[in-house]
Each structure stands twice: as structure tokens, then as C-alpha cells.
Amino acid sequence: MSPRVVVVGGGHAGTTLAALLRQGGHRGEIIMFGDEVDFPYHRPPLSKKFVDGELEQWLRPAPFYTEQRIDVRLGERVSSIDRADRRVHASSPCPYDVLVLATGARPRDLPVPGVTVGGVVSLRTLEDARALRKHLTADRRVVIIGGGYIGLEVAAAARANGVEVTIVEREQRVLARVASEELSAILASYHRERGTTIITGAQVRRLTSRDGQVRAVVLDDGTAIPCDVVVVGVGAVPRDELAVAAGLDCDQGIVVDGSARTSDSAVFAIGDVTRRPVPGVDGLMRLESIPSATEQARQVSAAILGAEAPAPEVPWFWSDQFDLKLKIAGVVVPGCHVVRRGEPASGRFALLHHDDAGAVTAVETANAPGEFMAAKKLLRSGHAHSHL
Amino acid sequence: MPTVTYELPDGSVHEVDVPCGQSVMDGSVRNNLAGIVAECGGSCSCATCHVYVDAGLFDEVSDEERELLEFAEGVRPESRLSCQLIVGEGCGGVRVRVPDTNGL
Ligand SMILES: Cc1cc2nc3c(=O)[nH]c(=O)nc-3n(C[C@H](O)[C@H](O)[C@H](O)COP(=O)(O)OP(=O)(O)OC[C@H]3O[C@@H](n4cnc5c(N)ncnc54)[C@H](O)[C@@H]3O)c2cc1C
Numbered sequence: 001m002s003p004r005v006v007v008v009g010g011g012h013a014g015t016t017l018a019a020l021l022r023q024g025g026h027r028g029e030i031i032m033f034g035d036e037v038d039f040p041y042h043r044p045p046l047s048k049k050f051v052d053g054e055l056e057q058w059l060r061p062a063p064f065y066t067e068q069r070i071d072v073r074l075g076e077r078v079s080s081i082d083r084a085d086r087r088v089h090a091s092s093p094c095p096y097d098v099l100v101l102a103t104g105a106r107p108r109d110l111p112v113p114g115v116t117v118g119g120v121v122s123l124r125t126l127e128d129a130r131a132l133r134k135h136l137t138a139d140r141r142v143v144i145i146g147g148g149y150i151g152l153e154v155a156a157a158a159r160a161n162g163v164e165v166t167i168v169e170r171e172q173r174v175l176a177r178v179a180s181e182e183l184s185a186i187l188a189s190y191h192r193e194r195g196t197t198i199i200t201g202a203q204v205r206r207l208t209s210r211d212g213q214v215r216a217v218v219l220d221d222g223t224a225i226p227c228d229v230v231v232v233g234v235g236a237v238p239r240d241e242l243a244v245a246a247g248l249d250c251d252q253g254i255v256v257d258g259s260a261r262t263s264d265s266a267v268f269a270i271g272d273v274t275r276r277p278v279p280g281v282d283g284l285m286r287l288e289s290i291p292s293a294t295e296q297a298r299q300v301s302a303a304i305l306g307a308e309a310p311a312p313e314v315p316w317f318w319s320d321q322f323d324l325k326l327k328i329a330g331v332v333v334p335g336c337h338v339v340r341r342g343e344p345a346s347g348r349f350a351l352l353h354h355d356d357a358g359a360v361t362a363v364e365t366a367n368a369p370g371e372f373m374a375a376k377k378l379l380r381s382g383h384a385h386s387h388l
Numbered sequence: 389m390p391t392v393t394y395e396l397p398d399g400s401v402h403e404v405d406v407p408c409g410q411s412v413m414d415g416s417v418r419n420n421l422a423g424i425v426a427e428c429g430g431s432c433s434c435a436t437c438h439v440y441v442d443a444g445l446f447d448e449v450s451d452e453e454r455e456l457l458e459f460a461e462g463v464r465p466e467s468r469l470s471c472q473l474i475v476g477e478g479c480g481g482v483r484v485r486v487p488d489t490n491g492l
């Protein structure tokens with residue numbers, strides 16, 4: 001008997017899994033709950049194309065789901081899991097043989113006074129991006145709180161369209177936890193040369209407003225940065241509350257093994273909500289990227305179909321800022337040795353990370369797709385050495 | 389609508405009508421064919437939409453696409469990224485072969 005698969009969350013991970021199951025010949029029912037009203041879509045354009053690009057890029061066209069017999073329940077939120085009886089509760093109870101949690105992550109709140117006024121947005125959903133597009137016209141001034149990848153992408157797209165942009169970052173550099181010091185420095189100057197103000201090592205104390213609209217961001221040292229729009233981009237937190245309430249093993253994210261199984265063998269979890277093993281890395285980590293979501297969807301599809309597990313992946317993701325197409329592979333750990341190829345000023349370069357033994361552990365590239373693919377191949381071979 | 393023939397990693401063959409202006413990748417994703425992953429949705433970023441196709445019917449390879457393919461698994465002279473293959477009137481009957489290496 002082909003099991004009845006229930007997927008909670010209609011994002012990249014959930015949708016990819018549903019499609020892969022049908023590709024692999026799964027015959028049982030597939031039911032996918034998604035609490036957003038839009039059909040599943042690509043999130044990367046939200047921070048890259050919100051000014052004038054094509055925002056709405058659907059993962060699959062609407063008729064796809066009917067044709068593939070994927071029962072998508074849009075706008076329906078799952079409120080609890082009953083593991084003993086193997087069912088979830090939404091507008092009505094829904095039994096499962098296999099449950100897959102693909103609930104993603106939500107933007108981390110900024111715990112300062114004044115954030116609930118008009119003009120303050122965070123960016124996770126298509127709705128958020130539509131709101132931002134409405135707010136951000138060329139004559140506006142935006143403050144972006146948080147210099148992570150999403151913050152920098154929003155900054156670049158806004159700046160390229162004539163918006164006055166200030167980035168406020170709490171750490172001493174942008175991308176402090178996710179990129180090498182070298183890349184942080186190169187990107188910071190790239191943004192500054194294009195007219196963006198970047199303030200690092202600065203805490204936001206509060207936001208001020210007038211008539212319910214944000215007017216300024218006030219820093220700890222008292223500096224007030226006047227603005228019309230604030231984008232809060234201070235990271236994302238996994239939406240693991242259903243799993244926590246159901247007693248599944250969680251540790252800021254649902255803990256899964258290498259086939260994306262949770263502590264209950266009938267329940268899998270995939271995508272941004274998980275804390276997972278990553279090839280070549282000790283312990284478990286959270287990866288928030290499309291390739292990671294796809295990889296885990298492959299793992300679960302193989303497990304459900306009884307097919308061979310996918311080959312170990314090389315984690316990677318991309319980011320577009322101005323005319324820089326950045327691609328990063330491997331896991332960036334602070335304090336590695338970094339060798340640079342190419343001139344940052346030319347907008348085309350690669351940063352190769354090595355451990356103490358000289359093995360390549362990661363690569364950060366801009367407009368250098370060949371270097372990226374070569375390094376990724378090297379990382380996959382597992383015998384990555386600097387002399388190659 | 390031009391018909392594109394996809395030969396998949398498992399040897400199965402699928403004929404799909406792809407509207408002009410859409411890509412060979414779109415036609416595959418739309419019909420849930422195995423092998424083309426297309427993580428980036430067609431922005432020439434991910435290289436998970438690799439196919440083999442005879443040259444000539446489609447636009448020239450851009451530098452970016454060429455570089456992505458250079459070190460792709462299973463690369464051959466007839467390798468292309470299917471999101472960059474925009475189907476036009478003259479593409480009817482074209483046949484693409486999908487390797488099993490996308491997503492590696
Ligand atoms: C602005 C932005 C830009 C990005 N750019 C890139 C990029 O360039 N490259 C890259 O690799 N990655 C990028 N990412 C990350 C990437 O989008 C995520 O890693 C990916 O979307 C994760 O997929 P997911 O399915 O795990 O989660 P999500 O896509 O967040 O989907 C989860 C879905 O589940 C729903 N849900 C949650 N709880 C419930 C419930 N109880 N009941 C029903 N539904 C529920 C949510 O509403 C959501 O729709 C970006 C992310 C953002 C926000």
C-alpha cells in the first residue's frame with residue numbers, strides 16, 4: 001500500500017517533496033497544507049526584485065497540483081499534531097501514514113519599542129514583498145536593520161532604484177556570522193561606493209513615528225536616522241512550535257537525521273525548520289537555503305519510496321547584489337585561511353577557504369561561475385587540497 | 389505550439405508541447421518530468437537544469453552559462469542549461485536528453 005502523505009507547509013521544501021514523490025511513482029494520497037493564500041512561489045526574488053522585477057514566480061503553475069493529484073489546501077493552517085492517532089488538526093482532522101513538517105522559518109522580531117507602526121516591514125512572504133514595493137518609491141529613505149544576505153539584497157535593489165539607503169548592523173561587520181571577513185569587507189565597500197550608508201557596531205534603541213508612520217531609527221548613542229521605511233532583517237527563527245507541542249526532539253529547529261527523519265519514525269521534517277547533519281561538518285546545523293530544502297526533499301522522497309538515498313551534497317546558495325552574482329559553497333567557518341583570486345574592484349573574484357591542513361572547506365565567489373563550479377566539484381570529491 | 393521531446397535519465401521519452409517564449413526547463417517543470425531540478429527558477433544561477441541538445445536551434449550560449457557548464461558533472465560539447473533554451477516557432481521536434489547528474 002502506498003502511504004498517505006501529509007505535508008505541513010507549502011513552501012519550497014514541501015512542494016518539491018510532493019513533486020518528487022509523484023515523479024518517483026508514489027500512488028498514495030498527498031495532502032499539502034499551506035497557511036499562505038498564494039500558490040507556492042520562489043522566495044529569492046522577494047529581496048532581489050521587489051522594486052521593479054517579476055515578484056510572483058510560482059514554483060509550479062496552478063493546474064499542476066490537480067494534474068499531479070497533490071491536494072493543496074491553501075490558506076489552511078495546521079494547529080496541532082496527534083501522533084498517537086496519526087493525524088493533524090486543521091479546519092478538520094486529517095489522518096496520515098507519513099507526516100512531513102515543512103513549516104519553514106519566520107523573521108526574528110526586533111525587540112525594541114516602536115516597531116509596530118506603519119512603514120516597518122520584514123521580508124519573508126509575497127505579501128511582505130508587495131507591501132515593501134508599495135512603500136519603497138524612489139523618493140523614499142529606507143533604513144535596513146540587519147546586514148545579512150537579505151538585508152544586503154534589499155539594500156542593493158533599493159539603492160539601484162534611487163532610494164536613500166542606510167544599513168544598521170549590530171556586529172562589527174556585515175554578514176558577520178555567515179561570510180568571511182574578506183567578503184564582508186569587499187561587499188561593504190561595494191555598497192558604500194554605490195551610495196549606501198553602512199553603520200556597524202550599532203544597536204537600535206527605538207523607532208519614532210508620527211501619525212502612525214515610522215519617522216526615524218534611534219541608535220543607542222542617540223543618533224536618529226530619519227526615514228520613511230524600515231526593513232527589519234535580523235534573521236529567521238524556525239517554526240518548530242507544532243513539533244515542540246507534539247513532543248518531537250527539537251533544539252531551535254526540529255532535529256532530524258541524514259534522511260530527514262525526526263525522533264518519531266513516521267514523521268519527517270525538511271527545509272528551514274530543521275536542524276540537520278551536513279556532510280563534512282561535526283554536529284547538527286541549520287541551513288536556510290533552497291538547495292538544502294531540495295536536498296532534504298530528495299532524502300524524504302527516497303525514504304518514502306524505498307529508493308536509494310541521494311549522494312551526499314555540497315551545501316551552497318546564491319545571492320544577487322547590484323551586478324554581483326554571488327555563489328557560496330561549503331560551510332563558512334570564521335577564522336579560516338582565505339586565498340583570493342581575482343580583483344574585487346573588477347567585480348569578479350573567488351575566495352577559497354582552507355583549513356589548517358590546507359584542505360578547501362568553502363568558496364565564496366562573485367561573477368565567477370566557473371571558479372564556483374570547480375570548487376564545488378572539489379568539495380564533493382572530499383579530497384579537496386589547496387594545490388588543485 | 390512546438391513539441392519538445394525529453395529523454396529522461398531512466399530512458400523514458402516524453403513529448404511535451406511548450407508554448408513559444410517559455411524555456412525547455414519550464415516545459416519539464418510544468419509536467420513534473422524527473423531530472424531537471426531548476427532550483428533557481430531559471431535565473432542562470434544554479435546549473436541544476438543541465439541537458440544535452442544539438443546546437444543551432446537556440447540562442448548562443450552566454451559567458452555565464454558557458455562557465456557554469458564548464459565544470460558541471462557530465463559536461464559534453466552539446467551541454468546546455470535548459471532554462472536558457474527559449475522555445476520558438478522553429479524548435480518543433482527538438483529532442484533533449486536529461487542527465488542524472490542535476491542536483492549533484
Ligand atoms: C527574501 C528571501 C530571499 C532568499 N533568497 C535566497 C537565495 O537567493 N538563495 C537561496 O538558496 N535561498 C534563499 N532564501 C532562503 C529560501 O527561500 C529558504 O531556504 C526556503 O524558502 C526554505 O523553504 P521551506 O519550504 O523550508 O520554508 P518556507 O519557504 O518558509 O515555507 C514554509 C511554508 O509553511 C507555511 N506554514 C508554516 N507553518 C504552517 C502551519 N502550521 N500550517 C500550514 N502552513 C504552515 C508557511 O506559511 C510557509 O508558506 C531566501 C529567503 C528569503 C525570505
Ligand code: FES
Pocket residue numbers: 413425426427428429430431432433434435436437469470471472
Ligand atoms: S534553472 Fe537554475 S540555472 Fe537553469
